[in-house]
Amino acid sequence: MLLYYITDTKQLRGDLLAAIDRALRAGVGWVQIREKDLSARELFELTSAVMKLVGGAPSKIFVNTRADVALAAGADGVHLPAGSIPAAEIRKVSPPGFVVGVSCHNSSEVRRAASEGADFVVFGPVFETPSKRAYGPPQGLKKLKQACAAAPIPVLALGGVGLGNAGECVAAGAAGVAGISLFQQAEDLAGVVGALRGLPPHPARG
Numbered sequence: 001m002l003l004y005y006i007t008d009t010k011q012l013r014g015d016l017l018a019a020i021d022r023a024l025r026a027g028v029g030w031v032q033i034r035e036k037d038l039s040a041r042e043l044f045e046l047t048s049a050v051m052k053l054v055g056g057a058p059s060k061i062f063v064n065t066r067a068d069v070a071l072a073a074g075a076d077g078v079h080l081p082a083g084s085i086p087a088a089e090i091r092k093v094s095p096p097g098f099v100v101g102v103s104c105h106n107s108s109e110v111r112r113a114a115s116e117g118a119d120f121v122v123f124g125p126v127f128e129t130p131s132k133r134a135y136g137p138p139q140g141l142k143k144l145k146q147a148c149a150a151a152p153i154p155v156l157a158l159g160g161v162g163l164g165n166a167g168e169c170v171a172a173g174a175a176g177v178a179g180i181s182l183f184q185q186a187e188d189l190a191g192v193v194g195a196l197r198g199l200p201p202h203p204a205r206g
Contacts, residue, residue: 001197002176004030004063004122004156005183012184019184021053026189032079032101032178034064038178047073060100067094071140077101077119081180082109086116102157104137109148122178123147125159126169139204148202163192167199174202 005023009016020031043066050061050192051074060077063070067078067090072074073166073193077099079091087100101115104121113121128138128203138159148155154175161169161177 001170001199001201002030002120002154002156003028003183003193004032004176004178004182006032006034006158006178008180008184009035011180016051017049022189024053024057024059025182027193028183028189029058030060030062032062033075034079036064040066040069041197043069044073049074051075051088060099061087062099070183071095071098079103079122080118082113087119088117089115091117104147104155105145105200106143107135110147110150110155116152118153120156120175121147121151122156122158124155124157124178127160127165129160129193138183141168144174145172148175163195166196170199170202170203 077100102118157169157174158178
């Protein structure tokens with residue numbers, strides 16, 4: 001069960017580094033630093049500080065869009081918007097093991113991302129959520145299921161996902177869930193993580 005915390009200081013009351021540290025300690029395995037308002041230097045400094053928090057833990061840190069910053073700060077990978085530069089191009093300038101994720105909003109984009117070498121995709125919005133209205137209406141579980149079947153790479157469900165519907169996303173084939181408020185605003189984050197990890201996996205994924 002992949003748990004993917006996407007940062008957003010606009011929705012955060014408190015310190016971002018503290019929020020990321022809390023997520024890592026609670027067992028959130030993947031974190032995407034998605035701070036679009038930061039300069040390249042500020043983003044590098046933030047990512048470098050996050051990498052120090054991780055230490056030797058198995059967590060993975062991704063930088064939104066800026067592969068150059070991710071590489072310079074020693075992050076584990078980059079997360080790209082749909083229609084961005086192909087993952088294969090990034091691999092030409094990155095070390096082995098550098099992970100590339102892509103945002104997708106339909107099955108065609110999932111297939112394209114996989115064919116271009118993406119390691120995983122984040123699909124959404126699955127459910128209604130104010131933060132994703134700019135990306136169109138909710139896709140729903142049926143389209144999530146189609147997206148999960150479109151390519152043999154992990155698909156993470158994003159958009160309005162919470163404890164009440166995460167199980168439905170996994171049942172549709174999702175390898176995990178992604179979110180902002182799900183991980184950033186939970187009072188008992190360790191409890192949320194434990195509940196999510198306790199969901200039965202999709203039969204096709206074991």
